[in-house]
Amino acid sequence: MMHTFEYDWCIENQLEPTLDSFNDMWQDKAAITAFANHLGARTQELAHDAVRRSPFTVNAATAGYTHVGGKLDDITCIVAAVNCSE
Amino acid sequence: MNLARLLSRCKPVAKINSTSSSSSSSIACTSFFLPGQRRSYTSSSTPATTAEFVSAVTFLPHPDKGEHGEDAYFITDNNQVAGVADGVGGWVEMGIDAGAFSRELMGGAEKFAINENSLDPYAMLNSAYFSTTALGTCTACIIALDGKELRAINVGDSGFSILRRQTESHKDKNELNDDPPHWALFFQTTEQVHFFNCPMQLGTNSKDSPSDGQQFNLPMEHGDIVILATDGLIDNLFTAELIQVSVDVVWYIHVDCENRSRGARAVFWQVLLIAFLTVVSNLFLLFFPPTLVRWTKR
Numbered sequence: 001m002m003h004t005f006e007y008d009w010c011i012e013n014q015l016e017p018t019l020d021s022f023n024d025m026w027q028d029k030a031a032i033t034a035f036a037n038h039l040g041a042r043t044q045e046l047a048h049d050a051v052r053r054s055p056f057t058v059n060a061a062t063a064g065y066t067h068v069g070g071k072l073d074d075i076t077c078i079v080a081a082v083n084c085s086e
Numbered sequence: 087m088n089l090a091r092l093l094s095r096c097k098p099v100a101k102i103n104s105t106s107s108s109s110s111s112s113i114a115c116t117s118f119f120l121p122g123q124r125r126s127y128t129s130s131s132t133p134a135t136t137a138e139f140v141s142a143v144t145f146l147p148h149p150d151k152g153e154h155g156e157d158a159y160f161i162t163d164n165n166q167v168a169g170v171a172d173g174v175g176g177w178v179e180m181g182i183d184a185g186a187f188s189r190e191l192m193g194g195a196e197k198f199a200i201n202e203n204s205l206d207p208y209a210m211l212n213s214a215y216f217s218t219t220a221l222g223t224c225t226a227c228i229i230a231l232d233g234k235e236l237r238a239i240n241v242g243d244s245g246f247s248i249l250r251r252q253t254e255s256h257k258d259k260n261e262l263n264d265d266p267p268h269w270a271l272f273f274q275t276t277e278q279v280h281f282f283n284c285p286m287q288l289g290t291n292s293k294d295s296p297s298d299g300q301q302f303n304l305p306m307e308h309g310d311i312v313i314l315a316t317d318g319l320i321d322n323l324f325t326a327e328l329i330q331v332s333v334d335v336v337w338y339i340h341v342d343c344e345n346r347s348r349g350a351r352a353v354f355w356q357v358l359l360i361a362f363l364t365v366v367s368n369l370f371l372l373f374f375p376p377t378l379v380r381w382t383k384r
Contacts, residue, residue: 033142035335039313040144042331047322056321063282074155075146075318078168080139084234084308 027083036079043077046070137231137306138165148318151175151185157316158188158224160196167199167210169228170244172316174287177222187222187289194218195228205232207239211296215288223289226299227275229314236306238275241299242285245275246314247325249332250307269311269332271325273304277317285317 046052047070060067139161147155156173171192173184194214204210207228225242238246250272278286278300286294311332313319323331 027140029140029142031339032140034339035311035332036142036144038335038338039319039328039331040146043319043322044146046327047318054322055324059282059321065282071318071321072148072150073318073321074148074151074157074172074316075144075322076157076159076170076172077313077315077319078141078143078159078161078170080141080161080168080229080312080314082137082231082236082306082308082310082312083140084137084306 027081032079032081036077039077039079040075043075047072047075137234137308139168139231139312141165141168146318151178152183154185154189156185156188156224157318158185158192160192162196162199166205166232167196167207167228167230168314169195169207169210169226170314170316171224171226172242172244172318173222173224174285174289182221184222184224186220187218188224188226190218190220191215191224191226191288195226199230205230205237207237208296208299208301211239211241211288211299215296218289221290223287223292225285225287225317226296227314229312231306234306236302236304236312238302238304239296239299240275240302241278241294241296242287243277243279243317243320244315245277245320246312247274247328248272248304248306249311249313249329251309269329269336271329272310273302274325275300275302277320 046054050069052069054070056071057067057069141161143159143161145155145157145159147153147157156175157170158173159168159170161168169192171188173186173188175184177184177187191211191214194217195210198204198210198213202209207230210230211226211228225244227238227240227242227244227246229236229238229246231237236248240246248271249269252268252270280286286298288294288296313328
């Protein structure tokens with residue numbers, strides 16, 4: 001169930017980390033990229049789960065249909081951290 | 087490790103100094119610099135409050151739906167506007183590329199945002215909607231950060247969630263602590279559907295228009311996370327799982343940072359130890375040079 005966490009990869013290949021502590025974490029492009037990668041990978045993993053009770057299952061049941069497992073579809077997620085500099 | 091902790095707690099003092107004398111600030115910050123501690127490049131010298139996104143995107147098209155998939159997205163270069171659109175798959179049966187409409191719609195919205203320097207999602211979507219010529223329909227969700235306010239429009243079953251960091255009341259918010267933050271859901275859109283698996287959609291032969299979409303104005307804080315996603319994510323992750331994923335990521339990054347700094351610190355002390363031993367042994371050899379001893383019998 002565990003994914004390879006790609007934070008190291010981000011740092012080595014394209015992005016310079018500027019992380020000092022958790023308070024700076026969401027100004028860090030590498031951290032946000034790792035967040036988005038991980039979220040997408042996790043979603044894809046759950047979408048391929050054929051026996052899972054997913055939100056789509058719940059919606060289908062509410063509408064009177066039966067659907068078991070995740071829903072295979074395009075996955076797009078934009079993770080955006082709000083960075084206020086004053 | 088304790089020494090590094092102590093030094094990191096000393097950081098705010100350096101930051102206060104840096105506001106008074108900006109020229110020597112970087113020297114003051116870096117003079118106390120152990121390996122494993124990373125310098126932060128954020129400058130506190132800009133007086134005006136400006137807010138922007140630090141954003142990243144993941145796009146995983148479904149393998150059966152071609153190379154480009156049916157989704158489209160954009161993030162503008164000024165990091166203030168982002169949008170996603172999900173082409174409705176029913177058009178594939180009629181031989182129409184379901185992704186063409188969504189890509190053109192998002193392209194139009196991005197162009198409007200850049201050309202007009204606009205931060206009004208409704209205006210972007212409306213302009214793109216009336217200028218798009220491709221056949222097809224799609225759902226759309228656009229967010230824009232106007233000062234500290236998030237303006238958004240959502241049509242259909244795409245959407246966004248906002249996670250906000252919870253600070254415990256007894257803790258100082260500005261204190262640098264190494265505890266992972268707690269997250270809570272601040273806001274989440276609901277999907278707009280006509281009936282099951284038929285979302286509200288913009289485009290050819292659809293009676294929905296951008297004015298039917300939900301519009302939001304939400305106050306944002308520093309450090310909020312906006313997760314803008316199409317139904318590929320929303321139909322597969324419950325809200326609790328979304329929060330769990332973000333908590334996991336924070337934990338992984340925490341562990342990564344710890345390990346990295348621990349490794350760097352270990353190398354530092356190892357090098358110091360080896361240098362010390364070299365010097366000591368050389369001095370020993372200098373004062374007590376080895377004599378040639380013949381061990382074998384004559």
